[in-house]
Amino acid sequence: MKFKAFFTDDGIALLDKRFLPAMDKVGRLCHVYLTPTHAMLLHNLLGPTGTGPDGGGPQCVAQFAKDLLFREYSVSSRNGNRVAFAVDVALLHRALRSALAVHAQSPAAGDASAAIQVKLVNKLPAGSRSASPFLTFETKGARSAVVQDVPISRPLSRSDVERLQAALDSAQELPQTLVQVPDLPQLQSLVDRLKNVGDLLTVAVTQYGDLHLHVATSLVTVGSEFRKLRILGVRATAPVGDQNLSASTRTNMAIERGEALSVQVNMKHLAKSLQCHLAKPDCTFYGISPGGACLTVIFQYFIPGTRLTDKSISFYCRLPVLDPGS
Amino acid sequence: MSSSTSARDDEAPDLVCQIDCVHGMVDALSCVRWKRHQDAVLELSEHGIVLIVEESGCLQAKVYLKRELFMEYEYAAEGRPRFGLSLGLLVDCLNTFSAPGHSSPVEIRYPGPDMQLLLKSVGSPDSCMYAEIRTRIPDTISWDYHFEHAGNTPVTFTVKSAVLKESIEDLEWPGSSIQIQMQPDPPSVLFKGEGHGDLQIEFPYYANTDLLIAFQCDHETSYRYKYKFLRATTSNFPNSIVKENRGSKVTIGRGGMLKIQHLVSVARPGCKVLGWDLKRAQSIFLLLLKQQSTAW
Numbered sequence: 001m002k003f004k005a006f007f008t009d010d011g012i013a014l015l016d017k018r019f020l021p022a023m024d025k026v027g028r029l030c031h032v033y034l035t036p037t038h039a040m041l042l043h044n045l046l047g048p049t050g051t052g053p054d055g056g057g058p059q060c061v062a063q064f065a066k067d068l069l070f071r072e073y074s075v076s077s078r079n080g081n082r083v084a085f086a087v088d089v090a091l092l093h094r095a096l097r098s099a100l101a102v103h104a105q106s107p108a109a110g111d112a113s114a115a116i117q118v119k120l121v122n123k124l125p126a127g128s129r130s131a132s133p134f135l136t137f138e139t140k141g142a143r144s145a146v147v148q149d150v151p152i153s154r155p156l157s158r159s160d161v162e163r164l165q166a167a168l169d170s171a172q173e174l175p176q177t178l179v180q181v182p183d184l185p186q187l188q189s190l191v192d193r194l195k196n197v198g199d200l201l202t203v204a205v206t207q208y209g210d211l212h213l214h215v216a217t218s219l220v221t222v223g224s225e226f227r228k229l230r231i232l233g234v235r236a237t238a239p240v241g242d243q244n245l246s247a248s249t250r251t252n253m254a255i256e257r258g259e260a261l262s263v264q265v266n267m268k269h270l271a272k273s274l275q276c277h278l279a280k281p282d283c284t285f286y287g288i289s290p291g292g293a294c295l296t297v298i299f300q301y302f303i304p305g306t307r308l309t310d311k312s313i314s315f316y317c318r319l320p321v322l323d324p325g326s
Numbered sequence: 327m328s329s330s331t332s333a334r335d336d337e338a339p340d341l342v343c344q345i346d347c348v349h350g351m352v353d354a355l356s357c358v359r360w361k362r363h364q365d366a367v368l369e370l371s372e373h374g375i376v377l378i379v380e381e382s383g384c385l386q387a388k389v390y391l392k393r394e395l396f397m398e399y400e401y402a403a404e405g406r407p408r409f410g411l412s413l414g415l416l417v418d419c420l421n422t423f424s425a426p427g428h429s430s431p432v433e434i435r436y437p438g439p440d441m442q443l444l445l446k447s448v449g450s451p452d453s454c455m456y457a458e459i460r461t462r463i464p465d466t467i468s469w470d471y472h473f474e475h476a477g478n479t480p481v482t483f484t485v486k487s488a489v490l491k492e493s494i495e496d497l498e499w500p501g502s503s504i505q506i507q508m509q510p511d512p513p514s515v516l517f518k519g520e521g522h523g524d525l526q527i528e529f530p531y532y533a534n535t536d537l538l539i540a541f542q543c544d545h546e547t548s549y550r551y552k553y554k555f556l557r558a559t560t561s562n563f564p565n566s567i568v569k570e571n572r573g574s575k576v577t578i579g580r581g582g583m584l585k586i587q588h589l590v591s592v593a594r595p596g597c598k599v600l601g602w603d604l605k606r607a608q609s610i611f612l613l614l615l616k617q618q619s620t621a622w
Contacts, residue, residue: 190455193422197415220415222422222457247454 006115011069020093025275065312086153175287180230184277204262208238261288273317295319340403353564358387366413410464419457482577484540491560507548549582582617
């Protein structure tokens with residue numbers, strides 16, 4: 001089992017400034033999954049069900065084309081050249097920041113030969129009798145070369161890698177309708193305040209481009225509705241004259257007509273998934289998977305300087321849906 | 327739907343009003359949120375909304391939100407409708423309307439179809455926020471907080487709000503029971519704490535003209551108050567009261583009833599008060615505290 005590569009400048013900046021801060025907020029431990037074509041950071045994909053997000057928290061997937069993050073990327077294993085392991089996100093980020101700081105002092109910074117190298121090693125830690133796996137960062141500074149070892153878990157077994165891959169494959173099914181949320185920080189601020197009111201949030205997405213969030217307890221109902229949002233996928237024309245109805249009535253009527261889906265999620269899970277705005281996506285879409293299986297949040301990135309989707313980055317969250325009966 | 331509810335649907339609601347920014351209202355109501363689950367009574371009238379909170383039978387607070395605070399105020403009830411609700415929920419709900427970047431006016435309506443208090447953001451056709459707070463029949467309010475002046479001349483002083491708050495916080499150390507003493511000669515106010523130790527804080531009227539803004543007392547007066555309730559009169563001050571540092575008026579009435587009045591600015595933060603009637607931008611926050619001996 002081998003992995004070795006050099007970071008590209010864009011790749012390391014993306015991880016340092018955007019994705020690692022976001023992944024750190026979603027959870028302390030994440031899986032790094034390396035395939036011959038892609039590198040991924042994954043949260044909560046190995047739930048008990050293996051195919052959908054479980055009650056433990058939102059699934060979060062950040063997938064990068066290998067050439068976006070690395071040069072001279074090589075990964076090999078007896079399991080289809082795929083390697084996966086768990087790592088502490090904060091430690092990984094700290095090592096990366098420190099490697100960047102050393103790299104910045106290098107007179108050859110920006111030169112490909114001075115790039116930061118990352119590889120998978122098995123080392124005998126001081127005071128230990130057995131070797132442990134590490135992700136090692138090697139950086140050449142002006143007067144020094146710095147090697148940092150970030151401890152990682154034992155690589156996942158063949159069956160766990162299969163489960164990881166199966167979970168990723170099952171997540172490919174997109175919601176029929178996705179609506180674009182215009183202002184993610186504003187939504188985060190709203191959810192932060194709604195957290196004081198209740199623990200369960202009902203989210204409804206209509207084919208007219210409405211997103212309706214509400215919390216209901218025995219004493220209070222608080223809700224917020226965003227209308228006429230940009231729609232991707234299946235859309236329908238809103239019935240004439242429904243603008244005078246209340247948000248709840250409108251949503252219920254849309255559900256009855258089969259033109260909306262509604263699910264209940266844990267407020268804490270939604271708040272966690274909203275931390276993904278730290279990865280500064282260009283657009284964010286919300287949708288409900290067919291049959292109300294989960295709430296999906298898709299973050300879209302544009303190729304810099306254009307409005308074209310950057311297909312080398314795929315970033316999304318799937319929130320477990322709570323059974324109202326349980 | 328019951329027939330009585332249907333009948334009510336045809337009638338105009340008791341109150342429909344709009345406020346352009348709930349931030350100040352949240353500040354004013356937070357002053358009297360002494361605990362997370364605090365019950366309150368709201369009383370509606372043609373003059374405005376009064377929120378009444380009572381604690382342990384010896385401290386009562388009233389927040390007056392005058393009708394001038396509201397952009398629109400349509401009152402259609404006969405008498406003065408009164409209902410109970412959870413103050414914590416009301417503040418949390420209003421807080422969701424005061425999220426940054428969310429500056430739409432908020433409509434307050436009572437009653438809803440199920441006697442709820444309804445809040446709704448208005449003004450933006452493409453985004454809307456709403457809250458429905460369940461109300462209940464209010465507990466009987468204790469009306470023995472009747473305040474009367476002890477003599478012909480009211481015994482009163484006005485002090486900068488921040489100074490009053492700071493002094494009361496300092497008295498936490500001796501704790502337990504605090505004596506407030508006012509004397510006409512030399513004119514001064516004395517806060518005396520006796521418990522784990524003794525601490526006296528004196529406000530001499532002539533020593534510093536900025537300290538006591540007003541002072542009126544024709545005979546020596548002295549009463550004791552339980553510290554935890556005295557502290558509640560200033561502990562939840564929003565920053566705006568301390569920053570603006572207007573006066574807080576303290577009056578001692580018959581039987582030692584202590585009345586403290588603060589002014590809370592309810593104007594939109596950063597909004598210039600120029601061209602804005604100053605009275606419109608304020609709500610009055612009034613507390614009545616019984617002296618210790620009658621409370622126990």
